[in-house]
Amino acid sequence: xxxxxxxxxxxxxxxxxxxxxxxxxxxxxxxxxxxxxxxxxxxxxxxxxxxxxxxxxxxxxxxxxxxxxxxxxxxxxxxxxxxxxxxxxxxxxxxxxxxxxxxx
Numbered sequence: 001x002x003x004x005x006x007x008x009x010x011x012x013x014x015x016x017x018x019x020x021x022x023x024x025x026x027x028x029x030x031x032x033x034x035x036x037x038x039x040x041x042x043x044x045x046x047x048x049x050x051x052x053x054x055x056x057x058x059x060x061x062x063x064x065x066x067x068x069x070x071x072x073x074x075x076x077x078x079x080x081x082x083x084x085x086x087x088x089x090x091x092x093x094x095x096x097x098x099x100x101x102x103x104x
Contacts, residue, residue: 016063019053023067026050027074027101034075036082065102072098 029046032039050071054064076097080090 068102072101
């Protein structure tokens with residue numbers, strides 16, 4: 001009997017919320033490193049929590065996509081509000097960048 005886990009299946013007992021929280025933290029750190037705050041040294045470490053969550057916790061396919069989606073929302077959501085874009089342009093930009101982060 002083969003007991004190996006396929007790459008798209010998540011292991012049992014996987015801490016999904018931890019991955020989402022670390023991805024959200026990475027998104028907020030990227031936001032702080034960007035436009036309104038310009039804390040550019042944060043760019044060197046901003047993606048570390050997200051990368052560590054993906055490597056150490058080994059999420060499944062859907063959890064990995066969700067983590068990227070969470071990172072994208074936490075990064076582009078506050079950025080669009082800070083840039084004061086018109087509503088449709090801001091929603092389009094947030095959706096586009098969030099989907100790119102989710103696929104990454």
